[in-house]
Amino acid sequence: MAIIVILVLGIAITFITKMNNKKERYRSLFEHNPEAVFRTDLAGNLLSVNSAALDFTGYTKEELIGKHFSLFVHKGDVKIIHKSFNNALKGEKEVFEIRIVKKDGSLADVGITSARIIVQGKIIGVYGIVKDITEGKKAQATINYLAYHDELTTLPNRRLYTMRLHKLKLKNIPFTIMNIDFDRFKRLNDLFGHAFGDKVLIEISMRLKANLSGDYFIARMGGDEFNVILPNVTDREVVNKIATNLIQSFRQPLKVRGHDCLITASIGIAFFPEHSNDIDSLVKYADIAMYNVKQNGSDDFEVYDSAMNDQTIERINMENDLRYALENDLLEIYYQPKYNSFTNELIGSEALLRWNHSNYGFISPDTFIKLAEETGIIIHLEEWVLRKVCRQIKEWKLASCYRGRVSINISHIHFYQGDIVSAITSTLMEFDIEPTCLEIEITETTMMNNEFETNKTLQKLRSLGIEVSMDDFGTGYSSLGYLHKLSIDRLKIDKSFIHEMQKNEAIVATIISMANTLNLKVIAEGVETNDQIQVLNKLGCHEIQGYYYSKPIQPEIYKQNFLLALAQ
Structure with missing residues (x-):
């Protein structure tokens, strides 16, 4: 009998110990869980919460216990939590997301995993684990936003x-699209850098929003390309008025970092469904109209016409x-000789x-x-010219028929985007050509922008022995104020002044006099007649380029003419 009692007591003690251990493990899991944990009765009243829940919500235990869970849920999510609570009581494991209201009034996004509690076969309530997903939701919201919005302009x-275009089409809503490209943006971006260009794009977006209100939809497609949708607007008179207003708006300078930036707009317009009920075709047609504007001088708008297709395809x-x-070496370089009109001596040439x-x-x-320039091919094109010219100079030297520097034209795009100094020096080294064999011609407009950086590059080139000429001098109107500051060797009088020499003699005389004062050389281009030569000689300009001496010729003819001149 005593043995039986001992056995029974042993079993009871073991059972109680196991139960206590189980309760202790449960309590430990409940209390020490890093996530917020709660327990409710069958009515949804809170029976217990762990310390993590108190820390997370900011409430005290007394403020939570006995209260219905819905009191701490955002009103918009009460239906969600009621449904999930009832499903949990039915035995379904629920995982859902809601917003809860903290004690300080702030909202937190949470993910809740809930399940019913069964004791001795009876359902007595629900427990749940609450995970803070606020930062994750914010990150996802940011990702979703950036997936559909431009980060720079928003x-x-x-x-x-x-997506908006397809949605309008699905609802069969007529609309107009405008494709807008800004005519001088690339130049500003090249001259002043991408950071400045970004500021310009932001100002463009703000001006567009200021001039387009209501249901109008504005998007940035990339670079300086912006598109606009005008839902339920297809009346041509109304569209023309909107486009005219935009064009005029961008004729007023943008203020960027204290600078006035004039950026005119070119707008291409297409109508749905008039021009096409296919979205891809419609966008293409608006692009064609916009490119047609740019081809005809920019700063305007045009509505798509089928006749434009042929021009665009061309x-x-x-x-x-x-x-x-370019890739298959099918381009050619001709050389136009330069002469000293006083001695009739060949002094160099220009590569064309x-x-x-x-x-x-x-x-x-x-x-x-x-x-x-418009397509970005220009840098590769001019690097190709540089290599060809250096190779040609090498050949002329070996044939003993090299005479004077060869000038190469460099675009403002190449001058500011490419590393022009490195490109030239490496090519000179490749062909073992002295820098004194080259002259770089850059337009007046290029030199007048970004003066400090321009001079740094010019000084590097001149320090190597390369001469720098200002091409087309006199065609701009701000050059005189910059001229004495720029590191150049020569002015090239534009041919437009030479063609009407009698009418422009005073202007040419002023240019030559100014060059002499600044210790600059001067050359006249486009010289075709003896009368022009006589006037230039009288004014003191003896470097001449033009048909009077020679049209641009192929390198083989250049060589033959040189050798023939020596033989005579």
Whole structure:
């Protein structure tokens, strides 16, 4: 009997010990859980919470115990938690997200995992584990926002713009789209850097928003390209008025870092469904109209017309042909000799790029150089010219027919975007050419911008022995104030002054006199007649370039003429 009692007591003690251990483990899991944990009765009243819940919410235990959970939930989420609570009582494991209200009134996003509590076969309540997901929700919201918005301007991006177009189409709502490109932005970006360019883009977005209100949808597509949707607006008179207002608005300078920046707009317009009910085609048509504006001088707007297609296709084909010509060495360099009119001596030449297209014949440099600048090909193009010229100088030297510097034109894009000094020095080293064999011609407009950086680059080039000329001098109107500050060697009088020499003699005389005062050399381009020569000689300009002496010629003819002149 005693043995049985001992056994029973042993079993009871073991059972009680196990139960106590189980309760202790549960209490430890409940109290020491790093996440907030709560327990409710069947009605949803809070029976217990752990210390993490108190720390998280800011409430005391007395303020929570006995209260219904819904008192601490954002009103907009009460239905969610009631539904999840009832599902948990039915035996479903619930995982859901709501917002709770902390004691200080702030909201917190939480994820809750809840399940029913069963004791001795009876459901007595629900427990839940609360995880703070506020930062994660904020991060996800930021990711979602950036997926559909431009980070710089906060405007909708291309993805959201496209979604809006398809949504309008789905609802069969007529609308107008405007594709806007800003004509001088690339130049400002090249001259003053990307940080300054970003400020300009922000100012552009603000001006667009100021001039487009209501249901109008503005998006930044990338770079300086912005698009606008005008829902339920397809009346041409109304659209023209809106476009005119935008054009006029951007004729007023933007204020950026204390500078007045004039950035005019080119706008292409297309109508849905008039021009197309296909979204991709509609966007393409607005682009075609916008490019047509830029081809015709910019600072205007045009509505798409099917006749524009041929022009755009021709431009795209020409761009592709130019890339192909560059990659396959199909371009040519002609050399126009420069002479001293006092001694009739050859003193150098200018390298001029020529493109003899297989279908269209010779294409004007004004056409394809502008295309190269607009498409970004220009840097590769001018680096190709530099290598060709250095190789040609090397050949002329070996043939003993080199005479004087060869000048190369460098665009403002290359001057500010590319590392022009490194490009030139490495090419000179490659062909073992002295820097004194080269002259760089840069336009007056390029030199007048970003004066400090311009001079630094010019000084580096001149310190190597390369001469620098200001091309097309006199075509701008601000040059006189900059001229004495710039590190240059020569002024090149623009041919427009030479062609009407009698009318412009006073202007030419002033340029020559000013050059002499500043110890600069001067050369006249576009000289074609003996009368022009006589006037230039009288005024003291003896460096001459033009048809009077020679048109631009191929390097082989240049060499032959030189050798023939020596033989005579």
